[in-house]
Amino acid sequence: MVLNFIKLQRETIKKVVDLSKSFDGIEAIFIMGSHAKDEESSFSDIDIGLVFSDPERQQREEIFNKVADLYPSLCVLWLYDKNGLFLYQNGVRLDLDFLTQKDLKDWGLSKVKIVYDPHNKYRDRVKKTDNKHSSAPKPKWRDEDGSIVDWFFWMFRQAYCYIRRGETNEKRSFNKFYSAQTSLSSIREKLLEMKIYINGKHDYMTVIDKDFAKQIALTFTDLNPNSMTKATKKLFELFVITAKQYCEKTNKEFPENKVLVMHKLFDEFDNAG
Numbered sequence: 001m002v003l004n005f006i007k008l009q010r011e012t013i014k015k016v017v018d019l020s021k022s023f024d025g026i027e028a029i030f031i032m033g034s035h036a037k038d039e040e041s042s043f044s045d046i047d048i049g050l051v052f053s054d055p056e057r058q059q060r061e062e063i064f065n066k067v068a069d070l071y072p073s074l075c076v077l078w079l080y081d082k083n084g085l086f087l088y089q090n091g092v093r094l095d096l097d098f099l100t101q102k103d104l105k106d107w108g109l110s111k112v113k114i115v116y117d118p119h120n121k122y123r124d125r126v127k128k129t130d131n132k133h134s135s136a137p138k139p140k141w142r143d144e145d146g147s148i149v150d151w152f153f154w155m156f157r158q159a160y161c162y163i164r165r166g167e168t169n170e171k172r173s174f175n176k177f178y179s180a181q182t183s184l185s186s187i188r189e190k191l192l193e194m195k196i197y198i199n200g201k202h203d204y205m206t207v208i209d210k211d212f213a214k215q216i217a218l219t220f221t222d223l224n225p226n227s228m229t230k231a232t233k234k235l236f237e238l239f240v241i242t243a244k245q246y247c248e249k250t251n252k253e254f255p256e257n258k259v260l261v262m263h264k265l266f267d268e269f270d271n272a273g
Contacts, residue, residue: 005042005091009035012092015070016048017115025052025059027101029116030126036113049097049112051104051122060098067096136201138250139193149243152187153258156239157265159183160232164269167225177223184228187235188216194246212238233266 028051071088084096166176205213221227247254
């Protein structure tokens with residue numbers, strides 16, 4: 001039997017909404033994520049927010065337990081005194097937020113679907129923010145710590161030498177290769193932040209720059225040192241292109257001379273014993 005996961009997700013949403021509405025302490029319910037945008041797939045999570053009328057959320061525990069019992073579960077978690085996480089044996093994954101009015105005080109309720117708001121306290125807030133694009137901030141970085149562009153040179157040297165060290169020392173090879181992959185992951189993350197900032201607003205990377213996303217994808221490799229060194233050099237190429245755009249947007253000078261030095265170091269590390 002093939003499960004219709006989308007149908008199952010929608011049935012779960014209805015059950016959670018109907019159950020929650022039956023408690024007088026709930027004054028609003030909204031859906032977030034792909035279900036709010038009618039873009040759900042068989043692999044989507046369910047994200048629902050419950051707004052309590054009282055700061056103590058007195059009916060929280062009872063609602064939590066009833067939601068946990070909707071289906072047999074694989075795991076049920078309670079995080080940060082706010083997030084109920086439910087993974088059911090039927091494959092449905094539900095993230096249920098237990099919120100107060102104070103939690104929503106400074107939140108614009110962008111890209112959500114209100115499904116219960118009997119006193120119309122929240123609908124207008126959604127209308128005011130639905131059409132706003134989420135602007136992209138600068139990459140996470142403290143300018144007082146130096147140049148974010150310089151940080152990349154540090155990380156590329158680190159990743160490359162971890163690979164070479166792992167290649168020449170069998171005992172340490174796994175740990176060094178693993179550390180190299182961690183470094184490359186950090187580089188990718190910052191490059192993506194840069195690219196989004198250059199774009200000016202948040203969006204899927206394949207929408208922002210499909211070719212860039214494709215090139216980044218090629219840098220995910222196994223722990224083979226040859227594959228990893230090629231991936232590092234490919235990431236460096238992407239860094240040079242992206243960092244130039246970033247420097248242009250931020251009115252900073254791009255350090256062309258450092259790129260030449262880095263290429264020279266790659267060659268020297270390749271030839272080192």
